[in-house]
Amino acid sequence: MVPLSWYLALSAVLFTIGVVGVVIQRNIIVLFMCIELMLNAVNLTLVSFSRYLGDVTGQLFVFIVMAVAAAEAAVGLAIIISLFRNRETLNVDEADLLKL
Amino acid sequence: MEQIAIDIPRLLFLAFAGIAVVAAFNLILQRNPIYSALSLIVTLCVMAALFLLLNAPFIAVIQIVVYAGAIMVLFVFVIMLLNIREEESKIDRQKYLKWLAAPMFLALLAQVFAVIRYVDTTPPSIPSANAPGGNPAESLGTVESIANAMFTTYVLPFEATSVLILMAIVGSMLLAKRDSKQDIERIETALDAEQAEQEQAHLAAEKSNKEVAA
Numbered sequence: 653m654v655p656l657s658w659y660l661a662l663s664a665v666l667f668t669i670g671v672v673g674v675v676i677q678r679n680i681i682v683l684f685m686c687i688e689l690m691l692n693a694v695n696l697t698l699v700s701f702s703r704y705l706g707d708v709t710g711q712l713f714v715f716i717v718m719a720v721a722a723a724e725a726a727v728g729l730a731i732i733i734s735l736f737r738n739r740e741t742l743n744v745d746e747a748d749l750l751k752l
Numbered sequence: 753m754e755q756i757a758i759d760i761p762r763l764l765f766l767a768f769a770g771i772a773v774v775a776a777f778n779l780i781l782q783r784n785p786i787y788s789a790l791s792l793i794v795t796l797c798v799m800a801a802l803f804l805l806l807n808a809p810f811i812a813v814i815q816i817v818v819y820a821g822a823i824m825v826l827f828v829f830v831i832m833l834l835n836i837r838e839e840e841s842k843i844d845r846q847k848y849l850k851w852l853a854a855p856m857f858l859a860l861l862a863q864v865f866a867v868i869r870y871v872d873t874t875p876p877s878i879p880s881a882n883a884p885g886g887n888p889a890e891s892l893g894t895v896e897s898i899a900n901a902m903f904t905t906y907v908l909p910f911e912a913t914s915v916l917i918l919m920a921i922v923g924s925m926l927l928a929k930r931d932s933k934q935d936i937e938r939i940e941t942a943l944d945a946e947q948a949e950q951e952q953a954h955l956a957a958e959k960s961n962k963e964v965a966a
Contacts (some may be wrong), residue, residue, distance in 0.1 A: 654805065657868060662769045662802075664864035666776055666795075668857055673780030676853045681785045681831060685792045688823065692799055695811075703806045708892055708901045710761055712857045712909075714811050716900070718818050719913045723920030725823045728963045731925035736834050737930075 667693035680735070680742050684728055691721050704747035764805060772798040789827050796820040808893035 666689060673686035695714045702710025732742070739747055771794065778791040796819045803812035891897050902910050 654761050657871070658762075658765060658769075658869045659802075659806070659867065659911070660871060662772065664861065664868060665773055668860045668864065669776040669780060671860060673851050673855045675856065677780060677880055680781070681827065682782075682788045683790055685779060685785075685827065688819075689779065689792065689795065692796065692819070695815075696799060696802060699803055699806050699808050699811055703808065703892065706892060708897050709906075711811050711893060711898055712901055712906050713806055715814065715902070716909055716913055718814060718941055719917060722818060722823055723916050725826055726920045726924040727927065730924035731966070732830060733928045742834070 656700055656704045663696040663700070666690075678743050678745055680732055680747070682742050683744065684725070684732070687722060688721060688725070691717060703750045707741070761805060765802070768798045768801050768805070772802075785831050786828065789824060789831060792822050792827075793824050796824065806893075810893060810895050810898050 669685045670690035670693060673689070674683055677683055677686065695717055698713050698717075699711040702708060702714075735747055736742060741747065761932040774792040775798065779788045779795065782788045782791065796815060800812045800815040800820070803809075803815060
């Protein structure tokens with residue numbers, strides 16, 4: 653049996669990589685992917701706690717997090733398409749006016 | 753410190769964890785977004801394997817179908833649709849942030865590990881009341897147990913999720929829709945330019961005809 657702390661450590665590493673990606677990347681699509689990576693790291697924590705505490709609630713949380721992630725990806729990518737149409741760029745540094 | 757026994761689940765975990773971390777680093781270090789998307793797909797599939805290792809088959813299947821399937825296809829579709837030239841970073845205004853990234857990574861990692869050290873990892877002796885009867889450890893994570901909890905205790909969040917998805921559909925259609933007024937203006941100006949060109953060509957032709965006649 654794999655100890656719970658191993659899963660938590662992997663989840664922490666993946667979450668941190670996601671945060672660093674948001675800082676060092678300037679492409680808005682890759683920023684979105686880093687956010688998905690962070691959501692997945694938290695999902696791993698929820699599932700491992702669900703397993704080790706013998707409670708199914710954590711897996712339900714994961715289900716709802718996935719639904720929210722799908723909604724977020726759909727709306728976010730629509731915003732990206734709209735941004736690209738108006739600005740011809742995907743660099744977040746060039747889209748810092750909060751308006752199109 | 754106790755001797756860490758190496759058995760098959762641990763070996764599998766180490767292999768999957770290594771792949772996941774390498775793919776995640778590849779995700780943030782690539783310059784081309786399509787390579788980033790592919791390494792994120794690798795990470796998501798490996799996470800699905802980890803969920804299987806955690807005895808959560810339903811979540812693993814959902815992970816493959818929804819995440820690696822639907823969401824990542826959407827990402828790749830948008831990357832292909834926008835047809836991005838490779839990283840047009842003419843001016844990198846915040847270059848110094850890249851040098852801040854490595855220390856920040858280590859600091860954040862240390863912080864999260866400091867929190868993890870205080871987690872009580874001994875499993876509780878009393879099985880949870882949420883688990884359906886029988887052996888809770890065996891039936892946990894099956895479709896049956898998840899559906900049981902989802903449609904009884906957590907039916908309200910489930911319905912709220914469906915409303916959220918509906919709103920996301922409407923919102924993304926509204927956002928990605930072309931502004932029809934702008935389109936009409938663009939077409940009209942293009943038509944005007946074409947007409948003007950045609951008239952000019954006509955005039956020139958008449959002029960040359962007159963010259964020939966003279």
